[in-house]
Amino acid sequence: MSANLLIRNARPFGGPVQDILVRNGRFSTSHDDRPLAEIDATGCIALPGLVEAHTHLDKTLIGMGWFENRVGPTRNDRILADRNAKRELGINARRQSARQIAQTLIHGVLNIRSHVDVDTEIGLANIEGVLETRGALRDLVDVQIVAFPQSGMLPREGTLELMDEALRAGADIVGGIDPASIERDPVRHLDAIFALADRHGKPVDIHLHEPGELGAFCLDLIIERTRALSLQGQVMVSHAYCLGMLEAGRQGALIGSLAQERIAVMTAGSPSAPALPLKLMRQYGLTVASGSDGIQGTWDPFGSGDMLERAKYLAQRNGMANDADLEETARICTFGGAQGIGLADYGLSEGCVGDLVLVPARTLAEAVALTPRERTVIRRGRVVVDGGKLVGNLPALE
């Protein structure tokens, strides 16, 4: 599964034209005389594998019947509709996660962190389904699984125990959810989440939609627990809308504290949610990742899962139009994501894993602005997508 390949005339991250060599599945600079498979990347920008740092592989309806969305507008309406859909529509997590992976692979998404529901109705079925898909598709994509209490943990007795089981069954990360507005007890929720993480030696990723000062208070609690348990570099806060809703002094101080504890923030750049202050976050050295969130599900019917398109959305949400701005959002959807979810050996340097996306574009900014679809995707030195088309078939996971 680790191949050799010479990629001619690519422009790594929009820089000068050069050849890129993969030996035994990793980037290398040691040329020798052995003949090599090679491809021509003239006219293409080379990016490391795109990083999907936040999605819900078990929720997509791709390939299923059309779901007529009549769901109410609140988050609780949507959580309820989501839980009902699992039962009524028979969403098969194994099949659906494979379908989403197949769709996003075409775009060059080679690393995925997926939240996967754990609740007292479905138990571990979704975790098991996504684990199966992960195993079957491991040659094509790396998947991290977050045990995610979508329906609430404290209000639904037994959920915490199921999360514990999920972590023993193979889930990689402890998920949390709005400690105040859903859990109704921020301290007890966060204490339980962090205790799980500590016991299993696993990272934490918390959905935090809480607005304004309520969100800021929850962030304070997260920062305190990260420091107390020495979990620097092991905690991600997803969404963190509150960071876009505070007065400037409070905003800066909070971002500074997050950066100090190396807590990463994931933002999808949703057009209808508060915009996060990306430039300020960068100034403070905060790690910023991005994700598609749910794709084509009961929450909303949108989403391609293309993380280059996500870089475009991030720029648009923040009124960023300069070439330098677009390069920055491309960085968030590659290196930022990789750092946020803790990938080892990520990038285009010697020794990094040989994952690469070739995008036909004159500049990196153009790649972000126009998101060309005719990409070539290379996984560990092997071409898996050629000109936007999958090479060969995926394992059947119906």
Added chain:
Amino acid sequence: MSANLLIRNARPFGGPVQDILVRNGRFSTSHDDRPLAEIDATGCIALPGLVEAHTHLDKTLIGMGWFENRVGPTRNDRILADRNAKRELGINARRQSARQIAQTLIHGVLNIRSHVDVDTEIGLANIEGVLETRGALRDLVDVQIVAFPQSGMLPREGTLELMDEALRAGADIVGGIDPASIERDPVRHLDAIFALADRHGKPVDIHLHEPGELGAFCLDLIIERTRALSLQGQVMVSHAYCLGMLEAGRQGALIGSLAQERIAVMTAGSPSAPALPLKLMRQYGLTVASGSDGIQGTWDPFGSGDMLERAKYLAQRNGMANDADLEETARICTFGGAQGIGLADYGLSEGCVGDLVLVPARTLAEAVALTPRERTVIRRGRVVVDGGKLVGNLPALE
């Protein structure tokens, strides 16, 4: 140029399957026995021609060298960069407008209102260029031209006279621009604009980015002049960000007054600009149109010009995810636009012009959410785009 065609098994605006007949370039119900050309639209939603109610055909850089954007963040930075680019990049309005039209025709955009710059540097060159393109492509698309004082009218002496000339030369609509923040004299700017409109018997379309109460004050002045000159149904306000920035009482009253004078509002649903209260605007019966604004220009490098994608953006900006919501934004990008820019005989009813877009989708909501590209576009009963590909060549306008 007016053809006969039978379109089998289409679903008009997502409704029940039916055949659609075009006779002599118009929708008809009178079947007779003469054999007809026919196409099969099974699996497709039929929409009337998409309406681009606000763009800048003379500003796009499509097909030109990559413009490295280092422009500052303010509107004045961008206006200056825009004016310099016309000269330095040699943007040819005739050629560039044709390129944009060719690109958006593929998506099914058959009606366009374009603002076209008039200023003391380029004079009427851009107006003349877009007029030429309009003439050459009139069998494919209808174009309305707004004489637009992008660089300011009052501060740049001679601009008002040039606008007057432009209207005599064939421009259809009197354009205005931020009466306070750019023109520095709201009353004198609006008086001049409305006097031009009155003298030429032509409609008005005003770019209004002014925020909050400043914007609301300008809207008051626009409403007063619309009423005084009996220009009901002849005035459009483009952007009108202020409508998304007022306290509820003021917001409702202002929207009510706009609706009463039949002043239309155009919103691009930009993710970085204030969201307009689309549902409230609909409740008041306000005509809402949408547009792409500039596509791939010096302001920003984004934009496909696909008005179905624009319907998606409008929904996303407003957190609208229901099927009914998406149908509403599809309506804005078709019927809303048509009403806003004053198109006659628009729609799918008997006697309307035979313009149609067939979109492969199960429901109208799906068409908006996923914006499939393999569309078939019919102009006056003639297939001009088949499965996303142009049928035949456009006249050369290099």
